[in-house]
Amino acid sequence: DAGVIQSPRHEVTEMGQEVTLRCKPISGHDYLFWYRQTMMRGLELLIYFNNNVPIDDSGMPEDRFSAKMPNASFSTLKIQPSEPRDSAVYFCASSSERNMYEQYFGPGTRLTVT
Amino acid sequence: GNSVTQMEGPVTLSEEAFLTINCTYTATGYPSLFWYVQYPGEGLQLLLKATKADDKGSNKGFEATYRKETTSFHLEKGSVQVSDSAVYFCALSYYNQGGKLIFGQGTELSVKP
Numbered sequence: 019d020a021g022v023i024q025s026p027r028h029e030v031t032e033m034g035q036e037v038t039l040r041c042k043p044i045s046g047h048d049y050l051f052w053y054r055q056t057m058m059r060g061l062e063l064l065i066y067f068n069n070n071v072p073i074d075d076s077g078m079p080e081d082r083f084s085a086k087m088p089n090a091s092f093s094t095l096k097i098q099p100s101e102p103r104d105s106a107v108y109f110c111a112s113s114s115e116r117n118m119y120e121q122y123f124g125p126g127t128r129l130t131v132t
Numbered sequence: 133g134n135s136v137t138q139m140e141g142p143v144t145l146s147e148e149a150f151l152t153i154n155c156t157y158t159a160t161g162y163p164s165l166f167w168y169v170q171y172p173g174e175g176l177q178l179l180l181k182a183t184k185a186d187d188k189g190s191n192k193g194f195e196a197t198y199r200k201e202t203t204s205f206h207l208e209k210g211s212v213q214v215s216d217s218a219v220y221f222c223a224l225s226y227y228n229q230g231g232k233l234i235f236g237q238g239t240e241l242s243v244k245p
Contacts (some may be wrong), residue, residue, distance in 0.1 A: 042234065060235060063232060113230055
């Protein structure tokens with residue numbers, strides 16, 4: 019299996035621009051998670067899906083952030099408009115019951131907003 | 133609410149030294165406990181886990197025991213190597229939440245030759 023795939027690996031954008039981060043979970047996994055990592059706040063869960071349905075989005079910072087999972091093999095995290103404080107590494111992870119919900123992480127997307 | 137607290141880093145050790153990274157948690161019920169490792173520029177990898185009290189997780193020479201009486205899950209290794217230099221995260225999750233993880237703040241380990 020290819021593991022969790024994220025794209026792009028690095029993104030540099032200007033304040034006010036729209037940013038879209040993408041994730042492909044491991045085939046057969048029915049849970050998908052988006053995390054954000056910063057020096058100040060560490061690793062935070064933003065949102066997670068089960069069978070493509072958002073279950074808990076209480077970690078989404080504000081209305082500028084939105085996440086979708088249109089099918090079992092693809093999810094996006096969108097920031098519009100982006101701000102410098104959104105600069106972070108964003109990780110996607112997936113899990114399933116058959117592996118006792120062990121989470122497998124993607125390599126992350128490093129976002130820099132100038 | 134549920135939370136995880138780790139000892140602050142960075143931790144700097146010489147090769148072959150003994151490692152302990154402290155982790156305590158606050159949680160209701162019976163969460164599963166994990167240690168994840170993040171090497172520079174990479175995502176997180178599961179290092180070891182324990183799903184119930186008194187379980188010991190182990191992998192690559194690292195060990196941690198789930199101590200419910202002290203709500204702790206300290207990570208230990210008898211002899212560290214330069215290649216163990218990384219950031220280590222303690223975390224907890226509940227089975228009925230699909231493995232949603234609550235992380236500690238991470239502890240950076242630097243091992244010098």
